[in-house]
Amino acid sequence: MEDEGNPATLVMGVIGSDSHAIGNRILAYALNEAGYNVINLGSFVSQEEFINAAIESSVDVILVSSLCGHAEIDCQGFKNKLIEAGLQDTLLYIGGTLAVGETKWEDIEQRFKKIGFTRIAPPYTRPGEVIKWLHEDLDKRKNTKVA
Amino acid sequence: MRIMLLIDFGSTFTKGVMIDLEGEEVIAKASVSSTVDRDVRLGLSELLVELRGQTSDRLVKNAPKLACSSAAGGLRMVVIGLVPELTVEAGRKAACNAGAKVIGSIAGVMDDPALLQLAALKPDLILLSGGTDGGNKEVIISNAVLLAGTQINVPVIIAGNKNAVRECRGALEKMGKAVVVTENVMPSVNCLHIEPARETIRRVFIDRIAKAKGINTVQNQVALLMPTPNAVLQAVAILAQGTPEEEGLGELLVIDVGGATTDVYSAGAGMPTMTNVILKGLPEPFVKRTVEGDLGVRHNALSIVELVGMTQLLKDAGFSSAEGKRVMEYCQTLPPEQLPREAWEFEVDSGLAKAAVRLGVERHVGSLKLAYIPGAGETFIQTGKDLRGLKTIIGTGGPVIFAKEPCAILNEAVFDPRTPHLLKPAQPRFMLDKTYILYALGLLSGQYPHRALHLAKKNLQLMHCP
Incomplete structure (x- = not known):
């Protein structure tokens, strides 16, 4: 976990049978530039791969990307597995084209909150926005730890 | 001279x-x-x-x-790590390439049954890994403390999270355990770094285990340099890659069938050969050894029967089903040092060797899994090495060298269209280590790589198979 002065460690990747890799690389670049320790698993990443990487590297945040529209199926049971793996405190973000068709964003957001994601980024979210969330969430965490 | x-x-x-x-x-x-x-x-x-x-x-x-x-018993090792697919697997790869037989592996914090199991296995050496550098420290430290509290008194090599090394070493040394520290086998996620651990295992083998x-x-x-499989691995590396002055044979596979185990060595990158393939999993070392402790034509003849079934074994040996009982008796009663005498016994041995080669190579090579991607269609996910393009297979070990038809045995290592997901060499030539010289060339290669390469080229026999 994040020690005093050490940058937070993030693991990111595109979940499931999804080969969209460009957004993933742009985001990885931006997060690296922002000073985070980034483990990018690339595309085609299973839940287990996210979890394994998070265990070995004591990761603070898992950032899941999905563009194929199947994110809800790909993420089923993800939070529960994290709890099983002792990673219940790891922050879980998701972003991308999270559903196909005409679904309202509020509905989509609700569904992913239910799965256990704390930040859900709609299409066209800028990397800067994600970095802002990370600052807020990690700061909050540090303060609660001290308290 | x-x-x-x-x-x-x-x-x-x-x-x-x-x-x-x-x-x-x-x-x-x-x-x-x-x-x-x-x-x-x-x-x-x-x-x-x-x-x-x-x-x-x-x-x-x-x-x-x-x-x-x-x-x-060779070098018997237990590998302790954190996640089975990551640091445990990296540790296993380091141990295998060092010439060890991995007799057990443990993932995560050890519980009492795991500690009992570890003691019962009576390893010669323990490799303690876990955590990437800067990553998880808790598990490897807990395991070091637990290990320190046991009666197990074999050397422990620490090859885990560098930020946890001091505490691990302290805990173990305080209880009088012999500790050697080396670099992390997986310094970051999916980055395999096994050379320092491999060399450390070799050194500990010579300094302490050979003595024990x-x-x-x-x-x-004589100067005892390394475990035998490590010597063969050195020979494989130089034979494939050559020396600065002379080209090697290129990517190759060596299969060593023995009485107790079947060892498979590959020298090859094994990268995807098609565009619609995505590579997953821990990277593979260019020179890689796997050892199958359940595949051998003497000590493990029965285990082969169990794995492939008697029907398949009879087919491999070219027998009718009427021979089942006799073959079973042969496998059950055969003394380990007994060489085949009659033609019939040669045929059973050859059947066993075929099964050992087939399974050993299937477990060594990578595989493909089909996935359908919305918008992109059929895509394959590859884990392990794609060795379909590899051009040379070398057979060694008594059951292959002395077989009546070594070609038929080595043929089991070749790509089979009925199991297209297993990435075995498609059109290799076969060579035979008739003089059983590979280990010797490995020993020689440290000082005289050029000579070793020449001797290999001279002594390996190219087979003309039907």
Whole structure:
């Protein structure tokens, strides 16, 4: 976990049978530039791969990307597995084209909150926005730890 | 003449080969029964007598002697790590390439049953990994503390999260355990870094384990350098990659079928060969060894029967189903050192060897899994090495070398269209290590890589298969 002065460690990747890799690389670049320790698993990443990487590297945040529209199926049971793996405190973000068709964003957001994601980024979210969330969430965490 | 004597202390046989370095020729070769259970020196003296008979007292006396050993059970290791697919697997790969037999692996914090199991396995050496550098420290430290509290008194190599090394070492040394620290086998997620651990395992084997096994009593006569599979791995590397002055044979596969195990070595990158393939999993080392502890034509003949089924074994041996009972009896009663005598026995052995080669290579090579991607269609996910393009397969080990039809046995290592997901070599040529010289060339390759390469090219026999 994040020690005093050490940058937070993030693991990111595109979940499931999804080969969209460009957004993933742009985001990885931006997060690296922002000073985070980034483990990018690339595309085609299973839940287990996210979890394994998070265990070995004591990761603070898992950032899941999905563009194929199947994110809800790909993420089923993800939070529960994290709890099983002792990673219940790891922050879980998701972003991308999270559903196909005409679904309202509020509905989509609700569904992913239910799965256990704390930040859900709609299409066209800028990397800067994600970095802002990370600052807020990690700061909050540090303060609660001290308290 | 500059003569070198290369020796392999095996479990069953102690083998020696004398090489004339300048002429690049094998000038003498002998094999005697091993005497490791009594005194390893007895077998050595007997071997030297044999070789003196073939050459001269002076030549044998003056020849520098290098040796490797797989005697006294070889190097039995347990690997402890965190996640099975990551640090445990990286640790296993390091141990395998160092020539060890991984007799157990443990993932995560050890519980009481795991500790009991570990003690019962009686390993020669423990590799303790876990956590990437800067990553998880808690698990490896807990495991070090637990290990420190046991009666297990074998050396522990720490090859985990560098930020946890000091605490691990402290805990173990406080309880009097022998500790050697090396670099992390997986410094970051999916980054395999096994060379330092491999070299450390080799050194600990020579410095401590050979002593514990009584093999080091020969040290004033010969220089024991490494476990035998490690020597073969060195030979494989130089044979494939060549030297700065001379090209090697290119990517290749070596299959060593023995009485107890089947070892498979590959020298090859194994990267995807098609555009619609995505590579997953821990990267593979260019030179990789796997050892199958359940595939051997003597100690593990029954285990092969169990794995492939009697029907398949009879098919492999070219028998009718009427022979089932007789084959079963043969497998059950065969003494480990017994070589086949009658034609019938050669056929059973060849059936067993075929199964061992097929399964051993299937477990060594990578595989493809089909996935449908919305928008992109059929895509394959590859784990492990794609060795379909590899051009040379070399067979070694008694059951292959002395078989009536080595081609038929090695053919089991070839890509099979009925199991297209298994990435075995598609159109390889076959070579035979007829003189059983690979280990010797591995020993030689440290000092004389060029000579070793020449000797390999000279002594490996190209097979003309039907």
